Amino acid sequence: MPVAAFVSVGYKQREIGFQRDGRHVLVENLNQTSSICWGGCPAIWTTFTPFYKMEKNNQGEIVEPVYTATNTELGSVNQLAEEVVETERVPSYDSDIDTKHEVSTTINALGPEPTEEEMLTLRRVSDSLPKAAWMVAVVELGERFTYYGITGPFQNYMQRKRGFGAHAGALDLGQSTASALSYFFQFWCYVTPILGAIIADTWWGKYKTLFVFSLIYVTGNLILFVTSLPSSLDAGAGLGGLVTAMIVIGLGTGGIKSNVSPLISEQYTNTKFYIRTLKSGERVVVDPNQTIQSIFMVFYMCINVGSLSAIATTNLERYVDFWAAYLLPFAFFFIAIAALVLGNKYYVKRPPMGSVIPQAFRVVFAAAKKKSFDAAKPSYRQENGESEVPWTDLFVDEVRRAFIACKVFVIYPIYWVVYGQMLNNFVSQAGQMQTHGIPNDIMQNIDPIAIIIFIPIMEKLVYPGLRRVGIKMRPITRITLGFFFASCAMAYAAIVQKIIYSAGPCYDAPGACPAALLPDGENYAPNNVHVAVQTPAYAFIALSEIFASITGLEYAYTKAPTSMKSFIMSIFLFTNAIGAAIGIALSPTAKDPKLIWTYTGLAGATFVAGWIVWFGYRHLNKVEDELNVIDAEYTAELNATLMHDKEKADLERAHKTAIVDEGVEKVF
Structure with a gap:
């Protein structure tokens, strides 16, 4: 039979x-x-x-x-x-x-x-997200909960002297020094991703790198918690412990930052457009590029849900002490570690590709000599009788795409200088106003709350609505809008600072005149301005992140060669480090009564940067799909190999x- x-x-x-x-x-x-x-x-x-x-x-x-x-x-x-x-x-x-x-x-x-006609006429939608992607999102949520939980109280911890209540601190370093240390930490956290990326892409792979650097990260959190205890502060260990914790945490977060966003995107393995029929009978095109955009929306949503931890830690700072504020994020980080361990059997894990990073630089060097990436291709070199090279034509095309992305990233440092204001000078600005019983450093949580509100609106209403009328929000368009909203945030912050300087009792020296001295003889009252006027600045920052920051992450992933996803992501993150370095240079201006000009200058610089992005790179919008096809072909081949195994x-x-x-x- x-x-x-x-x-x-x-x-x-x-x-x-x-x-x-x-x-x-x-x-x-x-x-x-x-x-x-x-x-x-x-x-x-x-x-x-x-x-x-x-x-x-x-x-x-x-x-x-x-x-x-x-x-x-x-x-x-x-x-x-x-x-x-x-x-x-x-x-x-x-x-x-x-x-x-x-x-x-x-x-x-x-x-x-x-068909080509269907690609032009049918509406495009996102695909479903795999379970493994959601598990990676939990890892990011746990890490960001910890990161923002500790950085939320940082400015007060460093700037103010020890005490209790709304004006309490620990190290008494002053605003300028505290802002410089804050920028140093931001700088360090965005330099170390390059190390994490090289280790992941060359030797360990993303998963192992994430796990090992998570253990380093939690060690730094333990150091911060222990040295913030009253007994440690009494012994003079506060500043040394803070700097040590910053270095260790920064090293740990570097290995996480450069790998967690590529890992979540790699859980979605489809690279092809296909037709799907909805309940309504409408036929739509499932767009893998749009799905990646949605994945990064989810990813950024988790970042901002996690960042709400600062609400809890700033209240713990005020009503208990700083040690309690740092204990909570230390304990919570074990949720991220648990998600890594429990999700191990579900994750798509692409193996490291070896030392392709030096090879990529050799491609760029070969292309630079003849001012053409085509000249670096083996086929071109063979036709012209040149020496053989160990890479393929496809690898050269991938490096070309990555090079294009890096050119776009060059303008990002000015954006991160603006973003950094929210973590330091905005906190100090809130402290110059009447907070009516709430901690001044809790105001920065308006930003993640606004993002959590805005992301579903953008994803469910704005972007689909624009697509229905034929408007495609391509990456360069979104990045440009992000810079413009960041400029609006700085312009509004300058207006708020002018309002503060125009109000008593201390006018352009808030909290530093005899008329503001409180009955306790130690603390000073802020100027008579309600802290709520600061809210729109955070809303503008939130909108700028949705357009510029999320799109930057998406662009770094979609334009990077499959063998260099973590490395190109680390290059994008490194722009944040450059922005922090600029912030350190500008920190001496973060003093009264110069703050108006600090904000005004940043508003103008960011506005100009937005136009540079638009006029310099808008042509890339027209070739977006073509650029992504190269990665789709290579990724499909790799996925097929992994699936076959x-x-x-x-x-x-x-x-x-x-x-x-x-x-x-x-x-x-």
């Missing part, structure tokens, strides 16, 4: 088996789902019987077959099984997607590929576990 092979693929399931003598023998059944015979009993199966890949929806209901083939066409179980792909889906942003007609995923066969291992396991009775031969 002929042996008939079957494969059934459905929602969160995979089955491999065979049928003989009218009896169905299951070789492997993952997730305890049942096999399916479509259109009749097993007895009708013959040599030319069609076999189907079947599908179940979320409720376990069988839906229409999505693939047919005969065993003569497929040849063997091994050939058919090679095509099987396991899929796991979670809810997507597009809640109206008809899950009853989700098809099983096969390599390059998520659905019908759109995974399926090969599954088949080998099935071979070991297959049990057939009554003399039925094994077919594996």
Whole structure:
């Protein structure tokens, strides 16, 4: 009797088996789902019987077959099984997607590929996000909870002297020195990602690098907590402990920052456009590039949910002490470590590619000599009788894309100088106004709250609405808008500072005149301005982050070669370090009554930078899809290789576990 092979693929399931003598023998059944015979009993199966890949929806209901083939066409179980792909889906942003007609995923066969006309006329939507991506997001949430939990009280901890209540501090360094130390920490945190990226891309891979540097990170948090205890401050260990903690935490966060955002994006492995039908009957194009944009929206949402920890830590600072403010984030970071450990078996882990970074620099050098990247390609060199090189034409194209991204990043440092104001000078500005019982450093939490509100509005209403009327918010457009909103934030901050200087009791010397001395004889009252007037500045910063910061992360990932994702991400993050260095240089101006000019100068510089981005790089909007195709081709090839290895291992396991009775031969 002929042996008939079957494969059934459905929602969160995979089955491999065979049928003989009218009896169905299951070789492997993952997730305890049942096999399916479509259109009749097993007895009708013959040599030319069609076999189907079947599908179940979320409720376990069988839906229409999505693939047919005969065993003569497929040849063997091994050939058919090679095509099987396991899929796991979670809810997507597009809640109206008809899950009853989700098809099983096969390599390059998520659905019908759109025609050129459909690409131009059909609406584009995001794909579903895999479960592993959400688990990486939890890692980022835990890390950011810790980071912002400790940095929220930093300015008061460094600037003010020891005491209790709304004006308490610890080290009494003054505003200028405290701002400089704050910028140093920001600088260090964005230099170290280069080290983390090189280690990940060359030797360890992203997952191992994340785990090891997380242990370094938590060690730094422990140092900060211990040295902020009253006994440590009494012993004079506060400043030394703070600087040591800054160095260790900065080293740890460097290994995390450069790898966590590429890791979350790599959990989504599709690189092809395909057609999907919604419940409404509308046919849409599922856009992998838009999906990556959505992933970074989720990623940034987690950053800002985590950053709300500063609300808790600044209140702990005021009503308990700084040691309590630093204990909470230290303990919370273990959630991030737990998410790393528990998600280990779910993550897509691309192996390190070896020393490709020096090779990339050799490509840039070869291209620079002849002022053309094409001249660095092996095909060009062969045609012109030049020496052979160890890279491919495709690698040169990838390096060219990365070089384009790095050119865009050159203008970002001025943006990060503006962003840094929120972490130091804005905190001090709030302390110059009437806070009416709330800590002055709690005001910075308006920024993440605004982002949490604005991101769903942008993702669900603004961006889809613009796409419906034919307006595509390409990356350079979004980055330009981000710079303009940052400029608005600085202009508004200058206005607020003018209002403060125009109010009593101390006018342009807030909290530093005899008229403001409080009855305790030690503390000074702020000027008579309500702190709520500062709110719009944070809202402008939030909007600027959605356009400039999120898009920068997205651009760094989508334009980086597959073998250099972490490294190019670290280059983008390094622009933050340059911005911090500029901030250190500007910190002597962070004094009354010069602050108006500090904010005004930053507003003008950021506005000019926005126009430089637009006029210098807007042509890249027109070739956005073409640039991403290069990475899609390389990534698809890599994903196919990784999937082949995974399926090969599954088949080998099935071979070991297959049990057939009554003399039925094994077919594996």
